[in-house]
Amino acid sequence: MSTERARIEIRGIEVEIVRKDIKHLHLGVHPPEGRVRVAAPLRLDDDAVRLAVVSRLAWIRRKRAEFEGQDRQSRREFVTGESHYFEGRRHRLDVVESTGPTGIRLRDNAWMEMRVRPSADRDGREAMLYRWYRARLSERIPELVAKWEPRIGVTVAEWRIRRMKTRWGSCNPDAGRIWLNSGLAKKPVSCLEYVVVHEMVHLLERGHGDRFRGILDRVMPGWGVRLEELNRAYLPDEGWERVEAPTGDPPPSGTRWATTRGPPGDQAGQR
Ligand SMILES: [Zn+2]
Numbered sequence: 048m049s050t051e052r053a054r055i056e057i058r059g060i061e062v063e064i065v066r067k068d069i070k071h072l073h074l075g076v077h078p079p080e081g082r083v084r085v086a087a088p089l090r091l092d093d094d095a096v097r098l099a100v101v102s103r104l105a106w107i108r109r110k111r112a113e114f115e116g117q118d119r120q121s122r123r124e125f126v127t128g129e130s131h132y133f134e135g136r137r138h139r140l141d142v143v144e145s146t147g148p149t150g151i152r153l154r155d156n157a158w159m160e161m162r163v164r165p166s167a168d169r170d171g172r173e174a175m176l177y178r179w180y181r182a183r184l185s186e187r188i189p190e191l192v193a194k195w196e197p198r199i200g201v202t203v204a205e206w207r208i209r210r211m212k213t214r215w216g217s218c219n220p221d222a223g224r225i226w227l228n229s230g231l232a233k234k235p236v237s238c239l240e241y242v243v244v245h246e247m248v249h250l251l252e253r254g255h256g257d258r259f260r261g262i263l264d265r266v267m268p269g270w271g272v273r274l275e276e277l278n279r280a281y282l283p284d285e286g287w288e289r290v291e292a293p294t295g296d297p298p299p300s301g302t303r304w305a306t307t308r309g310p311p312g313d314q315a316g317q318r
Contacts, residue, residue, distance in 0.1 A: 055093060057100045060107065064096055072099050074107075081111035125172035131159055133183070135235030142172065151179040180232035181208050187236065188227065191243045198266050201250040215277070216246040220253055234277060241273035 051066040062083045073086040087096050100107070123129060127142045138159035145162040154160045163172055185208065192203045204223030211217070211228045218225040225246040231239045244267050252259045263270055 051089075053093075055097070057097055058104060060100075060104075062096075062100055064093075066091075072096070074100065074103055076107055076110035076114075078114045081107075081114045083107055123173070125161070125169055125176065131176065132233035133159065133180075134232070135238075149175070151175060177210065177229055180229050184208050184227065184229065184232050184239070187239060188243065191240055192247070195244055195247055195266070199244070199247050199251065199262070201247055203247060203250070216242045218246045218249045220250050223250060225250075237273050238277040241267070241270055241277065244270070 053064045053066075055062055055064060060083055062085055064085045064087055066087050066089050069086060069088050072088065072091065075084045075086075076082070077084060083100070085096055085100065087099075091099075123131075125140065125142065127140060129140045130137050131140050132138065133153065136156065138153065139157060141154070141158050141160045143160060143162045144165040146165070147162075149162045149164060149167075151159060151161050161172060161175065163175065167175070188206055188208075192206060196202055202223060203225055206225045206227065208227050208229050210230070211226070215228045215231060216226060225243070227239075227242060227246070231242060245263070248259060248262050248266070251262060267273075
Protein backbone atom coordinates (compact mmCIF):
# COMPACT_ATOMS: atom_id res chain seq x y z
CA MET A 48 0.00 0.00 0.00
CA SER A 49 1.42 3.37 -0.91
CA THR A 50 1.59 5.79 1.95
CA GLU A 51 2.55 9.41 2.14
CA ARG A 52 3.42 11.26 5.30
CA ALA A 53 3.16 14.89 6.16
CA ARG A 54 3.11 17.06 9.24
CA ILE A 55 0.98 20.15 9.58
CA GLU A 56 0.22 22.42 12.46
CA ILE A 57 -3.39 23.09 13.32
CA ARG A 58 -4.20 25.63 16.03
CA GLY A 59 -0.87 25.01 17.71
CA ILE A 60 -1.17 21.23 17.57
CA GLU A 61 1.24 19.28 15.43
CA VAL A 62 -0.64 16.72 13.38
CA GLU A 63 0.97 13.85 11.55
CA ILE A 64 -0.93 12.91 8.42
CA VAL A 65 -0.51 9.58 6.74
CA ARG A 66 -2.29 9.23 3.42
CA LYS A 67 -3.31 5.75 2.51
CA ASP A 68 -5.56 3.94 0.14
CA ILE A 69 -8.42 3.87 2.64
CA LYS A 70 -12.04 4.98 2.56
CA HIS A 71 -12.44 6.86 5.81
CA LEU A 72 -10.39 9.28 7.83
CA HIS A 73 -9.10 8.01 11.17
CA LEU A 74 -7.96 10.38 13.86
CA GLY A 75 -6.00 9.20 16.88
CA VAL A 76 -4.45 10.78 19.94
CA HIS A 77 -1.64 8.62 21.20
CA PRO A 78 -0.06 8.30 24.59
CA PRO A 79 2.13 9.21 26.23
CA GLU A 80 2.44 12.77 25.02
CA GLY A 81 -0.82 13.06 23.10
CA ARG A 82 0.60 12.92 19.61
CA VAL A 83 -2.12 13.46 17.02
CA ARG A 84 -2.12 11.24 14.01
CA VAL A 85 -4.50 11.19 11.08
CA ALA A 86 -4.83 8.43 8.54
CA ALA A 87 -6.55 10.02 5.56
CA PRO A 88 -7.81 8.71 2.24
CA LEU A 89 -5.56 9.69 -0.67
CA ARG A 90 -8.29 11.81 -2.24
CA LEU A 91 -8.63 14.16 0.78
CA ASP A 92 -6.57 17.34 0.48
CA ASP A 93 -4.94 19.18 3.38
CA ASP A 94 -7.86 21.58 3.80
CA ALA A 95 -10.32 18.74 4.22
CA VAL A 96 -8.03 17.09 6.76
CA ARG A 97 -7.61 20.40 8.57
CA LEU A 98 -11.37 20.76 8.80
CA ALA A 99 -11.79 17.25 10.18
CA VAL A 100 -9.15 17.92 12.84
CA VAL A 101 -10.58 21.31 13.81
CA SER A 102 -14.03 19.77 14.24
CA ARG A 103 -12.55 17.41 16.81
CA LEU A 104 -10.27 19.82 18.67
CA ALA A 105 -12.26 19.63 21.89
CA TRP A 106 -11.99 15.87 21.90
CA ILE A 107 -8.26 16.02 21.12
CA ARG A 108 -7.66 18.42 24.02
CA ARG A 109 -9.67 16.20 26.35
CA LYS A 110 -7.64 13.12 25.38
CA ARG A 111 -4.40 15.02 25.87
CA ALA A 112 -5.50 16.16 29.31
CA GLU A 113 -6.26 12.52 30.19
CA PHE A 114 -2.77 11.43 29.18
CA GLU A 115 -1.23 14.21 31.23
CA GLY A 116 -3.25 13.07 34.20
CA GLN A 117 -2.04 9.50 33.71
CA ASP A 118 1.49 10.75 33.46
CA ARG A 119 1.28 12.45 36.81
CA GLN A 120 0.03 9.23 38.36
CA SER A 121 2.72 7.21 36.70
CA ARG A 122 5.40 7.60 39.33
CA ARG A 123 5.90 4.16 40.77
CA GLU A 124 6.58 3.70 44.45
CA PHE A 125 7.81 0.08 44.40
CA VAL A 126 5.59 -0.99 47.25
CA THR A 127 3.63 -4.16 47.90
CA GLY A 128 0.60 -4.53 45.66
CA GLU A 129 1.92 -2.38 42.83
CA SER A 130 1.92 -3.96 39.37
CA HIS A 131 5.17 -4.51 37.56
CA TYR A 132 5.80 -6.32 34.34
CA PHE A 133 8.27 -8.94 33.24
CA GLU A 134 8.39 -10.47 29.76
CA GLY A 135 4.90 -9.24 29.00
CA ARG A 136 3.31 -10.57 32.16
CA ARG A 137 1.92 -8.51 34.96
CA HIS A 138 3.11 -9.31 38.46
CA ARG A 139 2.15 -7.93 41.81
CA LEU A 140 5.08 -6.72 43.82
CA ASP A 141 5.56 -8.12 47.32
CA VAL A 142 8.17 -6.12 49.17
CA VAL A 143 9.65 -8.12 52.04
CA GLU A 144 12.05 -6.52 54.47
CA SER A 145 15.02 -8.74 55.06
CA THR A 146 18.20 -8.59 57.10
CA GLY A 147 19.40 -11.64 55.18
CA PRO A 148 19.77 -12.01 51.41
CA THR A 149 18.19 -9.35 49.23
CA GLY A 150 17.02 -9.52 45.63
CA ILE A 151 14.10 -10.29 43.38
CA ARG A 152 12.50 -13.55 42.40
CA LEU A 153 9.28 -14.52 40.70
CA ARG A 154 7.34 -16.49 43.24
CA ASP A 155 4.81 -17.66 40.65
CA ASN A 156 2.99 -16.20 37.67
CA ALA A 157 1.37 -13.59 39.84
CA TRP A 158 3.87 -12.37 42.41
CA MET A 159 7.26 -10.75 42.17
CA GLU A 160 9.01 -10.91 45.50
CA MET A 161 11.46 -8.16 46.34
CA ARG A 162 13.58 -8.69 49.44
CA VAL A 163 15.08 -5.46 50.62
CA ARG A 164 16.92 -4.04 53.60
CA PRO A 165 14.50 -2.30 55.97
CA SER A 166 16.38 0.92 55.18
CA ALA A 167 15.83 0.66 51.40
CA ASP A 168 14.01 3.72 50.08
CA ARG A 169 11.97 4.09 46.91
CA ASP A 170 14.98 4.82 44.71
CA GLY A 171 16.84 1.88 46.15
CA ARG A 172 13.93 -0.44 45.37
CA GLU A 173 13.66 0.93 41.86
CA ALA A 174 17.39 0.47 41.32
CA MET A 175 17.09 -3.14 42.50
CA LEU A 176 14.30 -3.85 40.02
CA TYR A 177 16.29 -2.37 37.14
CA ARG A 178 19.40 -4.33 38.09
CA TRP A 179 17.23 -7.42 37.97
CA TYR A 180 15.75 -6.41 34.59
CA ARG A 181 19.25 -5.89 33.22
CA ALA A 182 20.37 -9.25 34.51
CA ARG A 183 17.41 -11.00 32.86
CA LEU A 184 18.05 -9.18 29.58
CA SER A 185 21.73 -10.06 29.78
CA GLU A 186 20.71 -13.72 29.82
CA ARG A 187 18.47 -13.32 26.78
CA ILE A 188 20.40 -11.02 24.49
CA PRO A 189 23.47 -13.18 23.69
CA GLU A 190 21.33 -15.99 22.29
CA LEU A 191 19.28 -13.53 20.24
CA VAL A 192 22.38 -11.83 18.83
CA ALA A 193 23.94 -15.21 18.02
CA LYS A 194 20.73 -16.37 16.34
CA TRP A 195 20.44 -13.27 14.14
CA GLU A 196 24.07 -12.57 13.23
CA PRO A 197 24.20 -15.20 10.47
CA ARG A 198 20.67 -14.43 9.27
CA ILE A 199 21.34 -10.73 8.88
CA GLY A 200 24.99 -11.11 7.98
CA VAL A 201 26.42 -8.77 10.56
CA THR A 202 28.62 -9.05 13.59
CA VAL A 203 27.70 -7.26 16.77
CA ALA A 204 30.95 -6.14 18.36
CA GLU A 205 29.26 -5.14 21.55
CA TRP A 206 25.82 -4.75 23.05
CA ARG A 207 24.86 -2.76 26.08
CA ILE A 208 21.77 -2.22 28.16
CA ARG A 209 20.84 1.16 29.47
CA ARG A 210 17.83 3.10 30.61
CA MET A 211 16.56 5.30 27.84
CA LYS A 212 13.58 7.58 28.07
CA THR A 213 12.65 7.86 24.45
CA ARG A 214 14.02 4.89 22.56
CA TRP A 215 13.83 1.13 22.69
CA GLY A 216 17.18 0.82 21.06
CA SER A 217 19.93 2.64 19.30
CA CYS A 218 23.16 1.77 17.64
CA ASN A 219 26.58 2.89 16.55
CA PRO A 220 27.23 1.26 13.17
CA ASP A 221 30.89 2.36 13.08
CA ALA A 222 31.60 0.61 16.34
CA GLY A 223 29.22 -2.28 15.61
CA ARG A 224 27.56 -1.55 18.90
CA ILE A 225 23.89 -1.75 19.81
CA TRP A 226 22.13 -0.37 22.86
CA LEU A 227 18.96 -1.82 24.27
CA ASN A 228 16.55 -0.20 26.66
CA SER A 229 16.44 -1.93 30.03
CA GLY A 230 12.66 -1.45 29.99
CA LEU A 231 12.47 -4.11 27.26
CA ALA A 232 12.57 -6.68 30.07
CA LYS A 233 8.96 -5.71 30.73
CA LYS A 234 7.90 -6.62 27.21
CA PRO A 235 7.26 -9.98 25.57
CA VAL A 236 10.47 -11.60 24.35
CA SER A 237 9.16 -11.37 20.77
CA CYS A 238 9.27 -7.57 21.15
CA LEU A 239 12.80 -7.63 22.54
CA GLU A 240 13.78 -9.78 19.57
CA TYR A 241 12.29 -7.27 17.15
CA VAL A 242 14.26 -4.39 18.68
CA VAL A 243 17.48 -6.45 18.61
CA VAL A 244 16.92 -7.28 14.93
CA HIS A 245 15.96 -3.68 14.12
CA GLU A 246 19.19 -2.36 15.61
CA MET A 247 21.26 -5.11 13.99
CA VAL A 248 19.83 -4.22 10.58
CA HIS A 249 21.00 -0.67 11.24
CA LEU A 250 24.56 -2.00 11.24
CA LEU A 251 23.97 -2.54 7.51
CA GLU A 252 21.74 0.43 6.81
CA ARG A 253 21.53 3.50 9.00
CA GLY A 254 18.31 5.00 7.72
CA HIS A 255 14.75 3.74 7.78
CA GLY A 256 14.31 3.87 4.01
CA ASP A 257 13.52 1.24 1.42
CA ARG A 258 16.80 -0.61 1.87
CA PHE A 259 16.26 -0.88 5.62
CA ARG A 260 12.71 -2.11 5.18
CA GLY A 261 13.79 -4.52 2.47
CA ILE A 262 16.34 -6.18 4.73
CA LEU A 263 13.91 -6.29 7.65
CA ASP A 264 11.18 -7.83 5.46
CA ARG A 265 13.59 -10.46 4.19
CA VAL A 266 15.11 -11.53 7.51
CA MET A 267 12.05 -11.11 9.74
CA PRO A 268 8.84 -11.36 7.73
CA GLY A 269 5.94 -10.32 9.92
CA TRP A 270 8.07 -7.96 12.01
CA GLY A 271 5.12 -5.55 11.95
CA VAL A 272 3.15 -7.86 14.23
CA ARG A 273 5.91 -7.68 16.83
CA LEU A 274 6.10 -3.92 16.51
CA GLU A 275 2.34 -3.69 16.97
CA GLU A 276 2.61 -5.86 20.01
CA LEU A 277 5.34 -3.61 21.38
CA ASN A 278 2.97 -0.68 20.93
CA ARG A 279 -0.10 -2.58 22.05
CA ALA A 280 1.71 -3.71 25.14
CA TYR A 281 2.11 -0.04 25.89
CA LEU A 282 1.21 0.41 29.51
CA PRO A 283 -0.13 3.80 30.49
CA ASP A 284 1.49 3.64 33.88
CA GLU A 285 4.88 3.46 32.26
CA GLY A 286 4.46 6.89 30.83
CA TRP A 287 6.75 6.99 27.85
CA GLU A 288 7.12 3.85 25.83
CA ARG A 289 6.16 3.84 22.22
CA VAL A 290 8.03 3.30 19.00
CA GLU A 291 7.09 3.88 15.41
CA ALA A 292 7.36 1.68 12.41
CA PRO A 293 10.41 2.56 10.37
CA THR A 294 9.68 4.85 7.47
CA GLY A 295 11.72 6.90 5.09
CA ASP A 296 11.22 10.00 7.17
CA PRO A 297 13.76 11.19 9.66
CA PRO A 298 12.31 11.05 13.14
CA PRO A 299 10.92 14.37 14.28
CA SER A 300 12.35 15.59 17.53
CA GLY A 301 10.25 14.70 20.50
CA THR A 302 8.70 11.64 18.90
CA ARG A 303 9.50 8.25 20.23
CA TRP A 304 11.33 6.25 17.62
CA ALA A 305 13.88 3.57 17.64
CA THR A 306 16.55 5.37 15.66
CA THR A 307 20.07 4.93 14.50
CA ARG A 308 21.23 7.66 16.77
CA GLY A 309 23.43 6.69 19.65
CA PRO A 310 22.72 7.85 23.15
CA PRO A 311 24.21 11.10 24.40
CA GLY A 312 27.97 10.79 24.65
CA ASP A 313 28.08 8.18 21.94
CA GLN A 314 27.90 10.42 18.92
CA ALA A 315 29.96 8.51 16.43
CA GLY A 316 26.95 6.79 14.90
CA GLN A 317 25.21 10.01 14.05
CA ARG A 318 25.11 11.49 10.64
ZN1 LIG B 1 15.74 2.41 13.65
